[in-house]
Amino acid sequence: MHSKEQISHDEYQTTADWLMSQTKHRPQVAIICGSGLGMLADSLKCQNSFAYSDIPGFPQSTVQGHAGRLVFGDLKGKSCVCMQGRFHMYEGHSLLKTTFPVRVFKLMGVETLIVTNAAGSLADGFQPGDIMIIKDHINFPGLVGLNPLCGPNDEKFGPRFPAMSDCYDKGLRCLVMEIAKQIGVAGLLQEGVYAMVGGPNFETIAEARLLHRLGVDAVGMSTVPEVIVATHCGLRVFGLSLITNKVVKSYEDSDSVNHDGVLEVGRLRSQTVQQLVTELISRMEINNNENSNNAS
Numbered sequence: 001m002h003s004k005e006q007i008s009h010d011e012y013q014t015t016a017d018w019l020m021s022q023t024k025h026r027p028q029v030a031i032i033c034g035s036g037l038g039m040l041a042d043s044l045k046c047q048n049s050f051a052y053s054d055i056p057g058f059p060q061s062t063v064q065g066h067a068g069r070l071v072f073g074d075l076k077g078k079s080c081v082c083m084q085g086r087f088h089m090y091e092g093h094s095l096l097k098t099t100f101p102v103r104v105f106k107l108m109g110v111e112t113l114i115v116t117n118a119a120g121s122l123a124d125g126f127q128p129g130d131i132m133i134i135k136d137h138i139n140f141p142g143l144v145g146l147n148p149l150c151g152p153n154d155e156k157f158g159p160r161f162p163a164m165s166d167c168y169d170k171g172l173r174c175l176v177m178e179i180a181k182q183i184g185v186a187g188l189l190q191e192g193v194y195a196m197v198g199g200p201n202f203e204t205i206a207e208a209r210l211l212h213r214l215g216v217d218a219v220g221m222s223t224v225p226e227v228i229v230a231t232h233c234g235l236r237v238f239g240l241s242l243i244t245n246k247v248v249k250s251y252e253d254s255d256s257v258n259h260d261g262v263l264e265v266g267r268l269r270s271q272t273v274q275q276l277v278t279e280l281i282s283r284m285e286i287n288n289n290e291n292s293n294n295a296s
């Protein structure tokens with residue numbers, strides 16, 4: 001059972017200490033790359049990278065389009081760490097394991113987490129290739145008790161009952177809207193609600209209709225556990241979904257979604273996503289509390 005598994009504070013600290021012994025970078029910003037979005041790491045300068053298989057305590061990526069590499073580097077004067085590949089519940093990882101890197105980042109001094117994902121759209125006005133700023137989420141696994149915060153609470157990371165009503169930072173969302181206007185891609189930008197489902201199968205038509213009626217704008221199989229754990233330990237969060245497909249909602253529709261198509265849209269939009277994230281990092285304010293955090 002997921003909720004019986006525990007990871008001690010010392011285990012997170014061991015991984016953080018190992019990484020800090022292997023790199024001089026002390027990241028302020030962490031980026032998690034969604035399916036097909038691993039190129040976000042390419043803009044980092046003075047890179048140090050580590051295969052997940054070499055990092056003590058790290059799970060392994062098994063999904064195509066998720067390289068399984070942690071890349072440290074500088075971007076526009078900010079120190080960053082980028083996960084080229086994330087962990088999904090459907091791969092068989094517990095939710096604690098899928099979110100393991102987030103707490104490690106916190107212990108390394110990260111203060112802002114940028115999450116990206118590939119997602120299918122339910123909202124009528126969205127098109128494949130659109131980029132949705134996440135303003136809120138619905139945690140479907142969480143509604144049935146699958147939450148990374150289940151089990152004993154580690155007060156050193158955060159409270160037993162954390163608020164989730166403002167987990168996607170409003171200032172960063174407005175900043176990205178502004179950047180999109182300035183770089184001429186505002187027409188691609190949407191804002192909406194992301195819902196996490198367990199996967200790995202894509203939605204049935206009845207499920208798609210249910211999600212649509214519930215007000216979900218985009219659906220995917222990740223991100224929410226990472227955001228919950230990040231919010232719990234006080235990280236500032238920004239999230240975006242690349243809309244890779246429309247979720248089929250009609251029995252008359254002959255379209256169907258597949259992972260190769262998802263990766264293809266990632267490739268097509270990679271430059272725009274990279275530009276938005278790079279400008280965001282460049283312009284965001286950082287507290288400069290070098291490696292100081294209250295989670296240690």
Ligand SMILES: O=P(O)(O)O[C@@H]1C[C@H](O)[C@@H](CO)O1
Binds near residue numbers: 086117222258
């Ligand atoms: O890691 P993300 O959420 O970007 O991956 C999405 C959801 C599935 O893992 C996969 C389906 O194509 O892409």
